[in-house]
Amino acid sequence: MAEVQDGMTPFEAVTHFFHQAADETGISDTTRDILSGTYREIRVQVPIARADGSKEVVYGYRVQHNGARGPYKGGVRYHPHADIDEVRALASLMTWKTAILDLPFGGAKGGVQVDPGGLNRPELQALTRRYMSQVSYIMGTHRDIMAPDMGTGAQTMAWMMDAWGQKYGHDPAIVTGKPVELGGSVGRDAATGRGCIVVLDEAVKDAGRHPEDLTVAVQGYGNVGSWAARCAVEQGYRVVAVSDVGGGIRDPRGLDLDAVDAHLEEAGTVAGCPDTEALEGGELLTLDVDVLIPAALGGVITKDNVDDVRADLIVEAANHPVTPAADEVLHDRGVTVLPDVLANAGGVTVSYFEWTQNIQMFHWDLDRVNGELRKRMRRAYETLRDYAAARDGEEARIGLRRAAFAVGVERVARAADLRGYL
Numbered sequence: 001m002a003e004v005q006d007g008m009t010p011f012e013a014v015t016h017f018f019h020q021a022a023d024e025t026g027i028s029d030t031t032r033d034i035l036s037g038t039y040r041e042i043r044v045q046v047p048i049a050r051a052d053g054s055k056e057v058v059y060g061y062r063v064q065h066n067g068a069r070g071p072y073k074g075g076v077r078y079h080p081h082a083d084i085d086e087v088r089a090l091a092s093l094m095t096w097k098t099a100i101l102d103l104p105f106g107g108a109k110g111g112v113q114v115d116p117g118g119l120n121r122p123e124l125q126a127l128t129r130r131y132m133s134q135v136s137y138i139m140g141t142h143r144d145i146m147a148p149d150m151g152t153g154a155q156t157m158a159w160m161m162d163a164w165g166q167k168y169g170h171d172p173a174i175v176t177g178k179p180v181e182l183g184g185s186v187g188r189d190a191a192t193g194r195g196c197i198v199v200l201d202e203a204v205k206d207a208g209r210h211p212e213d214l215t216v217a218v219q220g221y222g223n224v225g226s227w228a229a230r231c232a233v234e235q236g237y238r239v240v241a242v243s244d245v246g247g248g249i250r251d252p253r254g255l256d257l258d259a260v261d262a263h264l265e266e267a268g269t270v271a272g273c274p275d276t277e278a279l280e281g282g283e284l285l286t287l288d289v290d291v292l293i294p295a296a297l298g299g300v301i302t303k304d305n306v307d308d309v310r311a312d313l314i315v316e317a318a319n320h321p322v323t324p325a326a327d328e329v330l331h332d333r334g335v336t337v338l339p340d341v342l343a344n345a346g347g348v349t350v351s352y353f354e355w356t357q358n359i360q361m362f363h364w365d366l367d368r369v370n371g372e373l374r375k376r377m378r379r380a381y382e383t384l385r386d387y388a389a390a391r392d393g394e395e396a397r398i399g400l401r402r403a404a405f406a407v408g409v410e411r412v413a414r415a416a417d418l419r420g421y422l
């Protein structure tokens, strides 16, 4: 089940941020009602035939939050906590994220409530095909497009694309984040982590600081966390700690990421990487570092541990890693939080590039993908920074999260209005 943190479920937490920011805008009560709910939700039974002959049924979801700005877009998560509330929260975040990046998409998310680590490859393939087939009635290249999230990846998207093709005819644009050999975009695998570091660089520059002087800790060393760490090192930051579900490691001199990757490949976890110190449980979040990058689950910084967080820059690579109660504490302390709807939007931005490449049957090279990604991430950061600066009073700063949701809400409300949705 999705976890309740600081008295709120994930969807309640995201909706709290929505209402807080909606107060900044002049939207009507009816628009507020519409945008705080979801357009369509489906729950499907997904039977799994296990290799040992047993049978199991798990549940899958697809939630379409808002489609005013274009086709629904968002990843699919395989995780035991991916219930309807969690998926609603993630779908809502996608609506604001695509609007903030000015992508022609709405917001959606999928989830299957399962531990993918407990399934072998044929079982995962069968589960993926069945899930895609069950939700396919509401999917479509110009209706709703899947992508990877936690517990899923390029291989999952390849199976989804194939399952869709068998039913409706081949169409690579039905999913993004596919293997490059099947029409995926170069640079999509790194895009979310790379985008995090692009906006971090901008915030660091605005603060008159320099990457070479800053230490970084990354929680979660999967697709997003490992690329964020790698791109941070490329930009001159010192990555001193990383962790995954198996444990954490630290080296104050800066981790050798090639050695970490080699150990991960062999051991299946970063924990125990030679020549590093071991970290206990949630210790990584409270290390004495300059930059903290949560890149795993939501709700990891709460009112119970926020007073121990020492970083003064937080990059939300994960979706909703900070609860509203903890966010308020960080805001009052003057900690800069680069919110999820900005920081991790590099993934969906390159998904947009992949979708357009598929529709045009034309491939971009990596320089073009990364150049366009940087341009869009910087533009979004500057928009939010300037929005916040224009509204900061002597007593109160609104902060980047409130600015981000306000900009997103204004754009979505305007599109809904222009369409005559009401």
Ligand SMILES: NC(=O)C1=CN([C@@H]2O[C@H](COP(=O)(O)OP(=O)(O)OC[C@H]3O[C@@H](n4cnc5c(N)ncnc54)[C@H](O)[C@@H]3O)[C@@H](O)[C@H]2O)C=CC1
Pocket (backbone or CB within 6 Å): 148, 149, 150, 151, 152, 192, 219, 220, 221, 222, 223, 224, 225, 243, 244, 245, 246, 295, 296, 297, 298, 317, 318, 319, 344, 345, 347, 348
């Ligand atoms: N994949 C993408 O393009 C995007 C992902 N995100 C968000 O980024 C986060 C990570 O997603 P991915 O990297 O795709 O997932 P992934 O499945 O590739 O990696 C997840 C990582 O988190 C680790 N992890 C899980 N529980 C943990 C715990 N309790 N403590 C420490 N580490 C833990 C796992 O061991 C793994 O290293 C999620 O919140 C996701 O919603 C956001 C935007 C796009």
Ligand SMILES: O=C(O)CCC(=O)C(=O)O
Pocket (backbone or CB within 6 Å): 073, 074, 075, 076, 097, 145, 146, 147, 148, 149, 176, 177, 319, 344, 345, 347, 348, 349, 351
């Ligand atoms: O690439 C995409 O379409 C969606 C990525 C995603 O699920 C997210 O940004 O949380």
